[in-house]
Amino acid sequence: MTNQTRLASTDELESIFQRELATDRWAATETAYALAVRHRDLGDWPASQEWAQQCLRLLEGFPSETEEQVATGRTSVGGVQLPTYLHSGVVEERFGTLG
Template sequence: MTNSTRVASAEELESVFQQELSTNRWAAAESAYALAVRHREAGDWDKSREWVHQCLRLLEGFPSDTEEQVATTRVSVGGVALPNYLHEGVVRDRFGENL
């Protein structure tokens, strides 16, 4: 998705996620976070939870010792604002401990 400010549908975001999964796992984690937010906003709690888990699984593969290591590379994905830093603590803070 070249225009990061355009509001994309969940289906478009899922397509982007699938492409990123094989080429850029960090971007895929950012997209999974965006999908979790998008589904939560739509009231689809089960789908949101699935994407939160996908995001957390992807984040497990990255170091998180410094701010530089967890800094997001984009401001938004498909119209969903990303946090400045993406790591397990941020995700759990935004979506709750009991995922």
């Protein structure tokens, strides 16, 4: 796990994402969101959009009827703050309409 007091590089986050994708799809969804934020903050809008879309694709596999179902399991990933609730509305609000 990365040190939560510093921002992880996008390469570090991508490595975390690949591991989580094989073992914990919800954690991978959270990390995809963090990657979208990191790339946006670095000014790489195309990569940010790609990761936001990846996050949305992963979210499609989870139920989202209740707050418990969309509550994030962590407060941050690689130093990137996660929203309390992660669902398509939050992603689209923060990254615009993707498609």
